[in-house]
Amino acid sequence: MGKNTFTEKQFHDEEAARAWFEAARWPDGPYCPSCGSLEPYKTKKPGLYRCKAKECRRDFTVMTGSIMERSHAKLTQWAVAFTMAASSKKGFSAHQLHRTLGCQYNTAWFLHHRVMEAMRSGGLDLPPLGGKGKIVEADETYYGRAKEPKTTRTSGEPFIKKGKKANARAIVALVERGGSVRSFHVPRADKATVQRIVKNNIAWESRLHTDESYLYRETDTLFASHETVKHSAKEYARGDVNTNSAEGYFSIFKRGMRGVYQHCSEKHLHRYLAEFDFRYNHREALGWNDEARTLAAIKSGEGKRLTYHQSN
Template identity: 50%
Template sequence: MEKPSDLQNPLFTDEDAAWAHYETLRWPDGVVCPKCGSVGNATRLANKTTRRTRKLKDGTTKEAEWTRRGVHKCKDCGSQFTATVGTIFEDSHIPMHKWLMAVHLVCASKKGMSAAQLHRMLGFGSYRTAWFMLHRIREAMAERGSLPPLGGAGSSGIVEADETYHGKVENPTEYTTKGEKFRRSKAGKGPSNKRAIVALIERGGKARVFHVATANRESVERIVRENVDKSARLHTDESRLYPRVGHEFAAHERVKHSRGEYARGDVHTNTAEGFFGVFKRGMTGVYQHCDEKYLHRYLSEYEFRFNTRTKLGVNDKERATLALKGAAGKRLTLRPTQNA
């Protein structure tokens, strides 16, 4: 069995080694020009040191220095570029070895790592640097493009569907999608307008998790239809959101929690509930606060770790490699005009 990644590995301490590693992941078949698309026809330029003086909020100035590494010049179109162009790392002055360390730490932490802790461990100048860095990493973890339906051929054929609600009633500054403050339900069992989350989990396979404005029948049925193979067995609890759409699949089997039934043979939703358990412990114990407009990014993080868990044969090093490969083709700037 492969040993866990050593935190003293040169990838996490040496900038040149870190750049060489990322270039290998980004360009496995040779350097690719992002402008004209030519492959293996670029010249590496010498590293260049740059100095810049910044004015801080307190009126003082600070001189910053960094070395621009990994610059290539395309022989076909003449453009200059690095392996970070068109990725979450573009325009970042954070050293690449710290990026690799951050990705490894986040991927190796089952319930996540807070920006405050990352700030302390990597020695950043500000908390916001670590906070923005984590959001970029979550963007790299998010799956994009067309995905095959869950529960199809080659799988267990069972898909669990469940929903949960996230938020804090006690905090008056917390709001729902509609801009309303959280309120308690008539039954007194918690807020009636928390942030709704729907999860579809293939038994023994992967998960897909969605934040929806309202978990009603229409929104849940649309998610199930678009993401579950018609040949699958759908497992749910007694929720009234699933009976109608359940008829569209090979079988719809339910467990009756109100009667103390949590499993009947292989019929249960324990995998989905286990996923929600890890998510909630992480959100309350690690992150503590999450603005609703960023909730989908946190869900992408927990979904990614679940889909690359040890039981599926993925270790910490491989999980970090997958996250780094997912950085390509994604940018995240969080400008004020951007709808995050």
């Protein structure tokens, strides 16, 4: 963060924070999160609305139907959390939030995890990456120790791999050149898993670029073309064939994780990836500034809820 000193009103005045969130979520005025009615009443309680629709009549606030629902945190705290997560350049942690807010660590942890969930784009309705004439790079990396060491291979053979890749958490990333990333934490980066991800998330008209790994063998038939660079022979690019975007993404992720997330448990790794994906997909080079990115994160938190209560 550095230069952001949180002097704006929404970071220390609860009413201002409410107005700030309402403007972010409802640029055209409040609407009922239950039935979508555009004509709610304002009640006497500040920030509390009541739906006018006869069959609905539900009460709601700017937190209802979003990642903030049923939280006891203040809106000023949410405003700081969203802003820090969206505008941090190198990653952002619950510890930083805890120090900035002067709140309990548990509260900061909650806020951070909910903001990460808000940033997660997901579901099966995501359009595929790439398209005609576009290049999508696929690559995999390893980060941190896997909780449950592998003892067998996919084939059932005993697992005897040594070195860095043995029993590390595997991450697969797909990056559309000049566009978005989509990353996945997978229990194991085997051929079946990697090819399923590649197949389900990349438009078939795309050109696929990978290294020479066996994981991508036979993907030629799935896409317009499949071109590889031979890293083992120290070949990093041939013409426009390279995996530099994917490697660049991994390096941002690893640098960020090393700097701020010392204790990321494996079950939450996908959420941390989602946070890095979000920032990458809303980066400056694509026309996003800090403010627009923060608003996008708030918007993206609609219709999502987290249910777990454990801090770890």
